[in-house]
Amino acid sequence: MATWNRDTPRIRTRGGVPFPTRRFSRILHLSQYRAELQLTALSSNYELYGDMSRRTMEVLARFTPDLEVYSIDEAFLRVSPRIAGDVQALADLGRDIRDTVRRLIGVPVCVGIAETRVLAKLSNRTAKKLPVFDGVCVWPGTRPDWRLSLMKRLPVSEIWGIASRLERRLVAMGITTIADLAAADPVQIRKAFNVVVMRIALELRGIPSIAAEEDRTGKKEQLIVSRSFSEKITTRAGMRQALSVYAQQASARLVKHQQVAKLLTAFAGTSHYSEQRSFPSVLVKLPAPTADPVELTRAAHTLLPLLEDGTRYARAGIMLTDLRPAHVYEPLAPFRHPHEDLGIAELIEKVQRREGRDLLGLGYAGLRPGPAWQMKREMLTPRATTHWDELVTALA
Known part of the structure; x- marks a missing residue:
């Protein structure tokens, strides 16, 4: 491998x-x-x-x-x-x-x-x-002795799949290095943790135990659209626009990967170092799995009543879970909104793919000029491989 x-x-x-x-x-x-x-x-x-x-x-x-x-x-x-x-x-x-x-x-x-x-x-x-x-x-x-020496020097956190919280639990058991985990009893590791950690231990011994995963670019378990703001948002009106933009971006990604979502989580948060600390979130179960930007925006806006005007929010985002293939799920007519039959999500995704993401917006996401909270990119390097107007000009 x-x-x-x-x-x-x-x-x-x-x-x-x-x-x-x-x-x-x-x-x-x-x-x-x-x-x-x-x-x-x-x-x-x-x-x-x-x-x-x-x-x-x-x-x-x-x-x-x-x-x-x-x-x-x-x-x-x-x-x-x-x-x-x-x-x-x-x-x-x-x-x-x-x-x-x-x-x-x-x-x-x-x-x-x-x-x-x-x-x-x-x-x-x-x-x-x-x-x-x-x-x-x-x-x-x-050399085998060199490999063993290296694994004895490296902490267990250097292993793929071992995060800091899991590392602390391993250290509590006396497993501090990669060599320690490789030498541990796989059965005991499974009892103390789970089958995933046991497979990692087996793979360190040279025993293939982790199967190949399908292409992650098209089949995701969750989808997150989130950004830190260049300028703090202090009003519900400003957050309404941010959530609208994120819902539209999430819709475009679902369409691109031919998926629909059943659950939406909207969240916002202040800086962890701010005197005002607020981290509201809301989980919305959508009426039916969908990629429609109107439905996703409506669900995301349910976060707004939980916000307080004057609070300096530094970040917000949308997470979609319970994703399903769009071609498998076809909702019954009573559960579909009329605007979903118009293919708004597909239309927006197609226009943005051809003409640029900022050309077309839906509702609050289409307000111009661009909001001040958006990421600042004045120092952007040329994107010559994807933008015709940024091709390098050579003069002879």
């Missing part, structure tokens, strides 16, 4: 002077490079990031018929049985993947190859952290 991750460590140079990456800045004191560093603040470029991820996945698909896209910047590739036992062939494959993605896409990646998913993730992290591997780590090709 091989994994890739885009964040391969590199030492770059500017004018012949070493320029430390994020990892090396933890080791080398920043003052050593104060004269050479020039920092620039840039806005988040989600469009470019998503497009580069899509292109990277297309390149990775050339190396295997069995590609599992795990997240926007991670994927699992199943290695051909023909070379599964050949360490040199696996190393050559890893370097080929690394070099091809760098050449065709222009982004650095690192590759970890191992017998199980958990070990592949650990191998990937090793390739990223230790320069000696140059971005490619074949776990079976390393």
Whole structure:
């Protein structure tokens, strides 16, 4: 099993002077490079990031018929049985993947190859952290005593799937390192925790126990649209517009993934450091599973009576759960609203996909000019791969 991750460590140079990456800045004191560093603040470029991820996945698909896209910047590739036992062939494959993605896409990646998913993730992290591997780590090709030494040094929280709360419970049992969990009795681990932790322990021993997941880009268990505000919202009117925008965005995502939702949770919150602390939320059971923006907006607005004018809300969002395939569920006529037959959700999604997300809005979500609380993106870098008007101009 091989994994890739885009964040391969590199030492770059500017004018012949070493320029430390994020990892090396933890080791080398920043003052050593104060004269050479020039920092620039840039806005988040989600469009470019998503497009580069899509292109990277297309390149990775050339190396295997069995590609599992795990997240926007991670994927699992199943290695051909023909070379599964050949360490040199696996190393050559890893370097080929690394070099091809760098050449065709222009982004650095690192590759970890191992017998199980958990070990592949650990191998990937090793390739990223230790320069000696140059971005490619074949776990079976390393010495057993070195692997054991590494696992004894790394805390159990370094394992994929072990969060801080679970780590505290493991530490209470005397399991503090990865080696401790690998050596633990799987039956006792299951009794003390659950089958998921037991499978992680088995995978650390090289026993495949975690099955492949379906493509997450099209089949989600929940959908969340949430943002922190650039300027605090202090009125119900302002929050009404924010919830309307989020409901419309959630509707567009459901349509894109051909899903409908049955449950909606709307929430808002102040800063955790604010003297005014308020975190209202409401759970709404929709009359029928739907992706209709009108119904989702109406449900989200049930949060408004719980808000207090004058409270400085820093964040709000919508979470949709109990998602179902749209083609499977077809509600009876008495449970459908007339406007749902007009296909408003599909129309908005189609227009926004072709002309831009901000061109068309429904109700309060369509008010112009844009609200002050929206994310500020004045320092946005060009999105040349997805926007014609931002293509680079070359002059000869």
